[in-house]
Amino acid sequence: MAVSLSQISVAQQMTTPAKPATPATVRVDILHSGNAKTEHYALERVVIEPLPWPGQLKKNIDTSNRGNQLFEVRDKATGELLYSRGYSTVFAEWQSTAEAGKIDKGFEESLRFPKPQHAVNIRVLKRDQHMQFQTVWSIDLDTDAPDVVRKHQATTLKPIPIHISGNSADKVDLLIIGDGYTAKELNKFAADAKRMSQYLFTVSPFKERATDFNIWGLVAPTKESGVSRPSTGQFHASHTGASYDIFGSERYVLTLDNRALREFAQNAPYEFIEILVNNKTYGGGGIFGQFSTAAAGNNWANYLFVHEFGHHFAGLADEYYTSPVAYQTGAEITQEPWEPNVTALKDTSKLKWKQHVSAGANLPTTWPKERYEEASRAYQKVRADLRKNNRPESEMSALFKKDLVESSQLFSKDPNFHSIGAFEGANYEAKGYYRSQMQCLMFDRSEKFCRVCQDGITTIIDLYSK
Template identity: 35%
Template sequence: MMFNKKNLIPVPVLLSLLIFILILDLPSQAQETIKFDDYFLDKAMRINFYQVGQAKEEQIIINNIYQEPIWPESKTNLTNPFNYGHYFIKVYEVASNQLIYAKGFDCIFGEYKTTTPALNGVSKVFQRAIRIPWPRRKVNLVFEVRDKKNILHPLAMETIDPDDYHLIKENNQPQDYVLEIKKSGPPAEKVDLVFLAEGYRAEEKDKFVSDAKRFAGYLFDIEPYRSNQEKFNIYVIFRPSAENGMDEPRQKVYKNTVLKASFNAFDLDRYMLTEEGFLLREMAAEVPYDAIIVLVNSKRYGGGGIYNDYCITTVDNQASQAVFLHEFGHSFAGLADEYYTSEVAYNDFYPQGVEPLEPNITALLDPEHLKWKDLVSPGVKIPTEYGKEEIDQLQAERRTNFQEMTKALEEAKKKNLKEAEIKKIQKKYEDRGKATQEKIKAVQEKYRYLEDKVGAFEGAGYASKGLYRPMMYCLMISSPKIEFCRVCQRAIQQMIDYYSH
């Protein structure tokens, strides 16, 4: 059976039906009353669906529903204590109207609808798959989406009978090379990570396994992962690609790879994603997994991470370690980007006057109830002055100087000036750049005492003004050390505990 939009209940009808469904705004309130075995079998239900639309309209179209042989996630934390994700999936038992499962998530479409093409009405289709425990009885599956004020609204609903013969219950035996590289306990009581190979040829299987072990090591080199190693199971899945690497559209390079990973996501040069959402989950389901990491066999800089979907990174760039840890922070713990000077493709990703969902940035609308108030260092003022205005101005001068140097050198070459003259021009701009850098260092030195302090530092979430991060440095912005700030460490720890209890 192909589930399509005719099967999904339209929103006006859905709104009426939801009057009869017990909507629990605080899922944790129901958590104590839900016993896994009363409502679910120890299997998973994977729902493959399409998200279709643009900035003003979107649809959920279910493609197929599959049974997976085991439910690897927590059997006690069924109604997700976190309020992360711009979308939510909620499962209600039909007979009792009881909310029995809930989880937030993000998706490629959620990012796409903030881009200029989507705002101009250009519709696109993206694959996504989500997973719920296999229900014992008939359930209502409700998709919810947030508005610009982060309030959840129903988007679509599907009634699912677990005995429906249209549900696909294939015996999904692994077709790929599968290796367990770390075993700490039962899947439902541990964080289960799976590394998938992308852009590795058949003869490079050993390299992939070595890369996966190396990247697992990167996790356990830093806190809070280092202190929680016994809470992780780790698997690798290798499926060979016909060619190395991934697509690089701006360079007109296209590779035949398993997951069709590509740079230039949303036309951003360094942003890499895969849109093969169905295949991604089908491969991952060969093992018990909570989180997916795609390793791409390339030396190029870049990657991507989407909350409760997947993390993807290249493996052989000098910055691959930091990129991986940063992107996994997105996909695993729901952390926000803390940088604000780099190019992004989004428009109004964090609307003014609305508190972000993520645990590591804030609009500081209510300083007395700062979400990390208990971690603020004694004596540090909120908001926290750290020389930002001076540094931003100096960095702007440095960028302008670099642009002017590039233009001047191009003009000099067009005029066929002698090498000595070209070097003289270059030195003039380089000296100017060095002088600016010294001024930046002087400002940074003035505020160096704040480097290990928690406060509220303006500049985060792609915005120079109006959004704040907890510390000056962190892997979610940039850091002279490979480490997360204390607020991000706590958020990661909470997610580890969620999956391992």
Template identity: 25%
Template sequence: MKRFVLLTLLLFVNFLNAQNFNEFFEDKTLRLDYIFAGNSEKQHAFLDEIIQYENWYGRKVNLNKVLLEGNGQIRVKDAKSKQIIYKQSFSTLFHEWLTLDVAKNENKSFENTFLVPFPKNEVFVEVVTFDKNRKEVILLNHKVNPKDILIKKLPKSSNEKVKVIQKAKTENPIYVAIVAEGFTKEEMPLFISKAKDVAEELFKHKAFANHEEVFTIVAIETVSQESGVSNPHTNHWKNSVLKSNFGTFYSERYLTTSRIKNLHNQLAGTPYDHIIILANTDIYGGGGIFNAYTLTTSNHKKFAPVVVHEFGHSFAGLADEYFYAVDVFENTETNQIEPWEQNITSLANFDLKWKNMLQKETPIPTEIKDLDKYRIGVYEGLEGTGLYIPSHDCRMKTNEATDFCPVCQRAIEQLIEFYTKQQ
């Protein structure tokens, strides 16, 4: 009887905590455009524009929680009750810039865009970031009146621009848009073919295959005036629709776009929450930024596993499990701080990571000579950083791996369920 009363009480508490989407939000999207600026010592965020889309394509459950802390968060608070009604975590190119030596003496600004569900009533929006010690810093706090006549309404994109690659079989799907970069109108059949290859490759990996029914994947035909993408290392600059380029932070293979507003303008009115950008080039490279976008080459022979690797970054917030001495910003945590990414650890608080997935006799740290003995371990895989990884056979480690390691797989599946099921 006592167990029944306790269970009933727990279910009642969970019911109270389960926020109803329709209580606070309309089926629309509020797009918030910001400028992040500053240096490694002092950062600022400035509101640029507020834009409304028809329909909301983000999650409708677990609205006031985040599963991953990220490098920053957007928090929406109901102005009347002051309660948090929506949260989303993120990372940005700005956060990467702050880790560079040049950021100690120079200031730089970056565009950033965030999508939140459209509120029924006035709200306060907090833009939060975390410093190098993982201490919370509020960069901006501003009010949004949903009835403000200056909230811009962008025209809906033509349906001809959107091609459905896969349609979810659930009521609360995860929307992924695959976007063309550097493809001319005549090259769109090639882009659609590459987009289908991406979807096929994604679902070869167990974490996504186990939840294939929750994904709606669309291809967005964004047409470029010129074929290809810009590469400053070869002095080639292209008039591509998303203005991407190699050479981000002078890293030869790092391919990104800093024109974030333009990216979202191209997608306005299309069904999207997560973004994969396919660049029309055979040069090896790419980039993935948590809850921002994946951007990769599409003509290189290894493009398919690279897309999945970068989507591991942008969708699931997974860290790289490799280290190159020339990398400019990767894996700069210290051993006094536990990284927020689920697949690396400094051992500062390993209980929060994959400790419960280890065999009982697994030594911590684990020596590389014991790779065959322990499928999951605590291996020094990030030389000189004081960080450890769970495996040397993982999509986040190498292109030759056939799948994500069990730790990364668990992290992806937990996030998929967080997006689709009330917790």
């Protein structure tokens, strides 16, 4: 169902005339900087965004225990916790790259929350070596202070209703931003956003919870089609700063220009953002609580959209481990990861998903790991050669399809194919991390989330919807 913003506004006035006005949306822009061993925080500015707070005010406190970091908004006078959300950062990924061992670098981040009535204290917490949150930065803020940004440049940007289920306060608001679409391709963006939204709701548990979502689209034309791919000499102007080759990974698409992203996104109601880049080359990315990206023109666009949204929306870990990545998971595996779908399996009696473990399943659970890894090494070599030689994208897509067919055939013959247990190999590591099922949308390009990932997603839907 598609309705206009004006219709929603009228519906709100008719159905809730006695309720207090929806608070404004506060955005605190900060600079997160440092190197491989140090990090620092600094306030850039405080912004009152042009649209009111889109969230469910009765669910201001995050109890999901997700994210590498957590921010809290507390009443300055009383210390009462008013709002909290877990999240992860681009800085944390960069911090594990080789570059971070050589230079200092800064990344912009934003903390968004409903405008409080009084002065507040903002605290940023980070997990320590024992995975417990500890305060790493704190600042007192008055969101009515004279230097708070309240006025914004006039814009013709208007959100496109793609899938609207009701008032924003009662729903998960997902904003799909188009980047790299020329004036002649704006209809293509609308079609791309609608196609991938429809696909999202064919995948459980999104399928069963479709009425808990509002999906909006937002796009402005660019002069050139597509976003930058520096490794091939392509540099294009972008409204969000999205680009391939982040941290040297040819398939990793992110934006490092947080301000550009937030200034664009603030023109629509949102709690989550997925950026569709108008490119055919396979690529995407996702940061929990920040945003996700997907290449809309690729043959695997539907998969990319859902997989990367799984990172951004629910903090799901990648379950694959044979593909190279630009950053590392960390040092020696000594602690249980916070992500809901992977485990270090240090104590089988405390397994996160023990209620789902199949009867009679051994922990760890056997699977054809060696045969899979042997085939994967050959596949990765071919993949690297295709990119190195700049072969047509159709050849890469054919390779992906061949790999999925062969691995699915291998798995389906194993007696533990449908079992829920603890299968070694996950979170970019061949040893030490385990996933709950042999195959999952977070492991390969298959079409279903495992039961544990579905639970992880459902928890976040419940946090944001009525």
